[in-house]
Amino acid sequence: MVYIMEVVPGKTVREMAREAQKHFDSEIVAVELDHEIRDLQSEIGQAAQIEFIPLNSQPGWQVYQRSVVFLLITAVHELYPSAEVIAQFSANKGLFCEIRLPDRELDEATVHCIEARMRRIISENRPIRKESLSREMAVRLFKESKQIEKANLIAALEQPTVSIYRCGDFYDYLYGAMLPETRGLDRFALDFEAPGILLRTPDMGTDGAVRERIPQPKLSHILSESKRWAQILHCNYVTDLNRANRNGQIGDIIRVSEALQEKRIAQIADHIAAERKMLRLILIAGPSSSGKTSFAQRLRIQLRVNGLEPVSISLDDFFRPRVETPRNEKGEYDYECLGALDTDLFNQDMVDLLAGREVILPRYNFITGEREWQTDAPLAVNENQPIIVEGIHGLNEALSQAVPRDRKYKIYISALTQLNIDAHNRIPTTDARLMRRLVRDYQFRGAHALKTLRQWPDVREGEEKNIFPFQEEADVMFNSALIYELGILKKYAKPLLEKIPPEVPEHAKARRLLDFCTYFDDIQAENEVPNNSLLREFIGKSVFFQ
Incomplete structure (x- = not known):
């Protein structure tokens, strides 16, 4: 409403x-x-x-979660003044926060103490006061409390004043609105998950109930790997990236970031090559703007290095004729649902190809909405030719159920941001992907930012239905995020977002992304980005795209 x-x-x-x-x-x-x-x-x-x-809206629950995070940090500060809380990433249907205690390891008993203090603060219904300070005063305040990265972040802002929130004698700078008091913040669960905790709260998908914990070990592993990459680059926070940029070290950050990704792609290719007799169908899936297409091309090259001759097949060519396409609740053709694909034909073609039989593949004509048949180019593959298929349903076993599971290798691609704004403020993965999509759609698809912002909720809804439920089905996950990318995307996205008029609802999201951009210095060394980089899929000059 x-x-x-x-x-x-x-x-x-x-x-x-x-x-x-x-x-x-x-x-x-x-x-x-x-x-x-x-x-x-x-x-x-x-x-x-x-x-x-x-409260019962997407931005409402975001305000609620941010307030509960502040409550958590306040409780830890009161119990263990020298402890450090680091909000790291979303996993297992909650927010994982590392808690570093000065004199011992975190344990379950300590987590129970933290939860008890949180609920005590709630019962006291303490006010969460918003205070406006001059930038200089805020910097001094955070330096005195030894929150150096936060002080450096605020010092770099161009605004003369900043708003901080205070609960009792604890204060913090948080990126976004919060509730004015602790009353009502009792809808959360706190789980011990070494070396930190998992904080679960309600969201739009739970109708006000605390989100159920769902183990996601593969996602947790790739997120931990992302943090290791950030440590290798000595770049955990935005201020670290800005410092490297100002000190002329950004070229090295770019090269090492790209090398880390290339090494990971090579490892995936080496595994496929080592199991070449079994792993014949390579299925690649991921959410919007995760870099699936560039990844597939780079994997193909690494497979060739291993002596294989991969064949690429597009799932788009297996769309049903337009008149047979299911419609969504708005009455529009739903090209993102599995029913939009002719899975029977896809399964038959894959079974025939893997059996060594020749197949005539379809080609979907997006103008006419009809199939065309490539009768002049029949396809057959041998055991040295794995088939690479890229598409949003690749992880869903229903797509390829006729092919035995041990003949398939499923790869999940996502852009899981390694950087934090500071210890308490994360960079949401969805925001980073939206920045990529804004830039790409304007440059290569003729779509202005307003159209992209309007489409984004539907895109996200499709991901929640068709991609995220299947991510743990992957045999391996690959993180396509580059730690430096937002410093380059900023100069493309900022002028597009500034054109969003204030009278449209999308202005709020544009304004939030613009505020987000202010934390990043412009990275001018775009020529350092190699032409096979995943980032080139969005900013241009990629060797994989005309």
Whole structure:
């Protein structure tokens, strides 16, 4: 539900939210002032209209989770003043946070103590106060508390004032709105997961219930690998990247980042080559803008280094005729559902190819919505020719069920950002992928940023249905994120986002991404990015794309 009011002179945001509450089934937790998300403690300023954000909405639950994270950090600070909390990544349907204690290892008993302190703070209903400080004062405050990276981050901002949040005697700088008090923050679960904890909260998919813990060991492994890569590069936080850029070391960061990816691709190819008699069908899947196509091309090259002659087949050519395509709830053709593909034909063709039989493959004509048959180019493969198939349903066993599982090798590609803004503020993977897509769609698909932003919720919904539920089916995962990429994408994305007019709903997301860009220095050394880089798929001059 959307409920918008004109700003009433003389009234505060909280007063207007209390008046609007009767129109909502769940508590109002934040607002949009002229399409910019703000917390309930914000000044109205020159805003002309106010839109209310209820808890039971995607931005509402994000405000809630951020507030619970702040509650966690506050509780740890009160119990163990010298401890460090690092919000690292989303895994196992929760947020993994490392907790570094100065004198011992974290254990389950300590986690129980932290949870008990969190619930005590909730029962006290402490205020979470927002305070505006000059940039210089905020820098001094965080240096005194030995939060050096946070102090360096704020020092580099161009704005004269910054907002911090305070709960008791603990304060923090957080990227986004929070609730004004601890009351109601009791919907969470805290699990010991060495060397840290897993914090689970509700979200849009759970109807207000705490998200159930689902072990995702493969995803956890690749996320841990990403953190190791960040340590190799001495680049855990945005300030580290900016420092390397200013000191003329960014070329080395780029080269080592690319070498880490190339080594990983080579390892995957070596494994396939070692099992060449069994692993005949290579299935590659991943969410939007994860770099699947470039990865597939680089894997093909590494397989050739191993003496194999891979053959690439596009899943798009197995689309059903348009008139047979299922429609979504909006009545539009749903090309992202598995039913849009002729899985019977795909399975028959794969079985025949792997048996050494010749096959005439279809080619889908996107203009006519019909299949065409490549009668002049029949295909047959031998045991030295693995088949590479790239598409969003590659991990779903229903796509290729006629091919025995031990003949298939499934690869999941995602862009799992290694960088944090600072210890308490993560860079969401979805934001990084959205930045990639904004740049690529404008440069190569003729789509302006507004169109991309409007499509993004539908893209994300499709990923939640068709990709993420199957990611643990992968035999191996590959992280396509490059630690330096946002410093290069910024200069492409920023002018596109600045053109989003303030009167459209997408302005709030554009504004948030623009604010996000301010943390990154521009990286001018684009010529250092090799022409086979996954990043070139989005910024151009890739050897794999015309």
